[in-house]
Amino acid sequence: MxxxxxxxxxxxxxxxxxxxxxxxxxxxxxxxxxxxxxxxxxxxxxxxxxxxxxxxxxxxxxxxxxxxxxxxxxxxxxxxxxxxxxxxxxxxxxxxxxxxxxxxxxxxxxxxxxxxxxxxxxxxxxxxxxxxxxxxxxxxxxxxxxxLSHRSAKEKMATFLLRLSHRYNALGFSKTEFNLTMKRQDIANFLGLTNETVSRLLAELNHQGIITINRRNVKINNIDSLKVIVE
Amino acid sequence: MxxxxxxxxxxxxxxxxxxxxxxxxxxxxxxxxxxxxxxxxxxxxxxxxxxxxxxxxxxxxxxxxxxxxxxxxxxxxxxxxxxxxxxxxxxxxxxxxxxxxxxxxxxxxxxxxxxxxxxxxxxxxxxxxxxxxxxxxxxxxxxxxxxLSHRSAKEKMATFLLRLSHRYNALGFSKTEFNLTMKRQDIANFLGLTNETVSRLLAELNHQGIITINRRNVKINNIDSLKVIVE
DNA sequence: CGAATCATTGAACGACCTCAAGTTTTGTGG
DNA sequence: CCACAAAACTTGAGGTCGTTCAATGATTCG
CATH class of the missing domain: 2.60.120.10 (Jelly Rolls)
Incomplete structure (x- = not known):
């Protein structure tokens, strides 16, 4: 075998x-x-x-x-x-x-x-x-x-990142840094948004220092801020 | 027993x-x-x-x-x-x-x-x-x-009615006339909308003659029109 | 009958989309 | 390895759909 x-x-x-x-x-x-x-x-x-x-x-x-x-x-x-x-x-x-x-x-x-x-x-x-x-x-x-029902685009995006973080962590990987394996378009579609909106939201979170994003590499600098967004 | x-x-x-x-x-x-x-x-x-x-x-x-x-x-x-x-x-x-x-x-x-x-x-x-x-x-x-992801309010509403129609039909009831057992608010919440929007959409469908709605009683006059809305 | 709940309707606002242009990255063939 | 094309991503401006806020009407129930 x-x-x-x-x-x-x-x-x-x-x-x-x-x-x-x-x-x-x-x-x-x-x-x-x-x-x-x-x-x-x-x-x-x-x-x-x-x-x-x-x-x-x-x-x-x-x-x-x-x-x-x-x-x-x-x-x-x-x-x-x-x-x-x-x-x-x-x-x-x-x-x-x-x-x-x-x-x-x-x-x-x-x-x-x-x-x-x-x-x-x-x-x-x-x-x-x-x-x-x-x-x-x-x-x-x-x-x-x-x-999908009653969340703002920002809440959706933050939730998406937190869930990925959680799942990677369960797998023994870092919960603060990982690579997105999917396109912006895929994330957008999954969250009921457009890729432009996803792009803008990630840029905004990046600008606020909550995450650092470079193409598909995500670093979560302040996981609590993400949780606050989600509530 | x-x-x-x-x-x-x-x-x-x-x-x-x-x-x-x-x-x-x-x-x-x-x-x-x-x-x-x-x-x-x-x-x-x-x-x-x-x-x-x-x-x-x-x-x-x-x-x-x-x-x-x-x-x-x-x-x-x-x-x-x-x-x-x-x-x-x-x-x-x-x-x-x-x-x-x-x-x-x-x-x-x-x-x-x-x-x-x-x-x-x-x-x-x-x-x-x-x-x-x-x-x-x-x-x-x-x-x-x-x-929930990528449908307009009108598509959601039409889909909701068609699904109910289909399910009542499977139960041996009329597929064109039935009573909604839930509140507008419940429908709205289910569809990711507000009750006002649900109310307006039902009023619009009613006005167009596609359905006849009286409080919770729905009569579907033109099921094909609903299907066209859904595509 | 009166209070509470449910539903309707209107007006104004805003979040997100659409359209469009530009930039960066990836992939392919020479 | 470079040149080029295609794909992916970003950013901006304007428009729209659905929400929010508010008032009114209808129905239910004690």
């Missing part, structure tokens, strides 16, 4: 689906994980309406998921960092209702649904984990709804 | 969790369904941060779910009609992350989680149904994100 598929040695195991599984069951889980060739920037992991045969976990890199609305415009639904699962939206009809694209060279673990389902029946705690992760997805969508 | 708990005789069974279960398994499922006293208008089904011991299905009436954001303001997350499940957002940490309140006198079926989990292990097709319904919830949240 390929070294890379060993969950036991994966630094992300505590954030991932098999979190909390006893060693013997973790070993069972490892056997269903498939490797996939790394994806290059702008390469699709899956496309809307594709038949869904697997779920995917980000191992390295990052992804953007989005939906084509009826008029053909894209709507970004979310960004995925290491340890996060993608593909749940296909559970209803067996086909993906969104597309997922690599924002940089990225690796994923593939979890074939047929095997995953069988294993869930054998391992109740894996079953619970599945539901927990699904609940997390729903909660995160609710937070996004919250953000 | 109370008659009301018999899923076999429930007109909603095709929309509900046990959809597609063979008769013997449906009978098993029925044994875990608990009755609950009907809820009156403005009565909470559950509150944010409550420990989640059960999921709930709307049997009659309707509900509004919402989240208190940090500043204490409410954000309406969704409206629930008969056949729809509530409570999934609690899967992550075992506590509800939203509150649910009856919009009118309403009945629910209660599905105790402990028993439901056990049964899912025994009945694989129930397990699949759970995931399917969860996928539906996620897809519906994604549609809401889509709606």
């Amino acid at each position: 390929d070294y890379e598929t060993l969950c036991q040695d994966c630094r992300l195991v505590e954030l991932c689906l098999p979190y909390g599984l006893p060693k013997t069951e973790l070993e069972q889980f490892e056997t269903i994980v498939k490797n996939k060739a790394p994806l290059l920037t702008d390469q699709y992991l899956y496309q809307q309406d594709d038949k869904c045969r697997s779920l995917f976990v980000v191992k390295t890199g990052s992804f953007r998921s989005f939906i084509y609305s009826e008029d053909g415009a894209e709507q970004t639904i979310g960004f995925y960092l290491p340890g996060e699962l993608m593909g749940f939206d296909a559970f209803q009809h067996g086909r993906f209702t969104s597309s997922s694209i690599a924002l940089e060279t990225s690796k994923v673990c593939e979890l074939p649904l047929s095997k995953l389902n069988d294993l869930c029946r054998l391992i109740p705690s894996l079953q619970s984990q599945m539901l927990r992760v699904l609940g997390k997805e729903i909660e995160s969508d609710h937070n996004q709804i919250l953000l | 109370d008659y009301e708990t018999l899923c076999q005789d429930c007109r909603l069974v095709e929309l509900c969790l046990p959809y597609g279960l063979p008769k013997t398994e449906l009978e098993q499922f029925e044994t875990i369904v608990k009755n609950k006293a009907p809820l009156l208008t403005d009565q909470y089904l559950y509150q944010q941060d409550d420990k989640c011991r059960s999921l709930f299905v709307v049997k009659t009436g309707s509900f509004r779910s919402f989240i208190y954001s940090e500043d204490g303001a409410e954000q309406t997350i969704g409206f629930y009609l008969p056949g729809e499940l509530m409570g999934f957002d609690a899967f992550q940490h075992g506590r509800f992350t939203s509150s649910s309140i009856a919009l009118e006198t309403s009945k629910v079926c209660e599905l105790p989680l402990s028993k439901l989990n056990d049964l899912c292990r025994l009945i694989p097709s129930l397990q699949s149904q759970m995931l399917r319904v969860l996928g539906k919830e996620i897809e519906s949240d994604h549609n809401q994100i889509l709606l």
Whole structure:
């Protein structure tokens, strides 16, 4: 077996689906994980309406998921960092209702649904984990709804930065300095804004000294100021 | 056993969790369904941060779910009609992350989680149904994100009416005439608008003859016009 | 019947968008 | 490695849609 598929040695195991599984069951889980060739920037992991045969976990890199609305415009639904699962939206009809694209060279673990389902029946705690992760997805969508509904552009921008900071921190990276792997346009679309507005807001935060931004590199100088903006 | 708990005789069974279960398994499922006293208008089904011991299905009436954001303001997350499940957002940490309140006198079926989990292990097709319904919830949240991000107030309003029409139709009710069970304020909040804007938009649609609205009674006179607005 | 809640309507303001031009960075082929 | 084109990003000016504030009307309920 390929070294890379060993969950036991994966630094992300505590954030991932098999979190909390006893060693013997973790070993069972490892056997269903498939490797996939790394994806290059702008390469699709899956496309809307594709038949869904697997779920995917980000191992390295990052992804953007989005939906084509009826008029053909894209709507970004979310960004995925290491340890996060993608593909749940296909559970209803067996086909993906969104597309997922690599924002940089990225690796994923593939979890074939047929095997995953069988294993869930054998391992109740894996079953619970599945539901927990699904609940997390729903909660995160609710937070996004919250953000989009009644927040000013500035609040949206600050929240976006704080959430990224939080997620990178959970991954063991710096919570004050990181690189945005997505375009301004992607952020704007995700937040229900225009890229011009995003550009201006980042410039303003930069000017106020709250962040230092250079292209895609962000340094948060005053995290509390961001929190004040969000309230 | 109370008659009301018999899923076999429930007109909603095709929309509900046990959809597609063979008769013997449906009978098993029925044994875990608990009755609950009907809820009156403005009565909470559950509150944010409550420990989640059960999921709930709307049997009659309707509900509004919402989240208190940090500043204490409410954000309406969704409206629930008969056949729809509530409570999934609690899967992550075992506590509800939203509150649910009856919009009118309403009945629910209660599905105790402990028993439901056990049964899912025994009945694989129930397990699949759970995931399917969860996928539906996620897809519906994604549609809401889509709606909130880049749609004009008019598009939001038209979409809202069309979705209600569609859902009432699926329940066997008229798709052209129904009563709104929620306040203008609730609709506004749900759509990321103000109640004044909702009022004006409904008045405008009424003026154009596309709908006829009288307080909470809506008649859709020209469903195609609504679809044109949505595109 | 009176108070409270819900809904409607008007006028003015402002946040964000649109349009447009310019700058910086990235990518490609010679 | 350079030249050039394309893409990404920034910045400015003006316009618009939806909000805010305010007043009035309709309905519900004790």
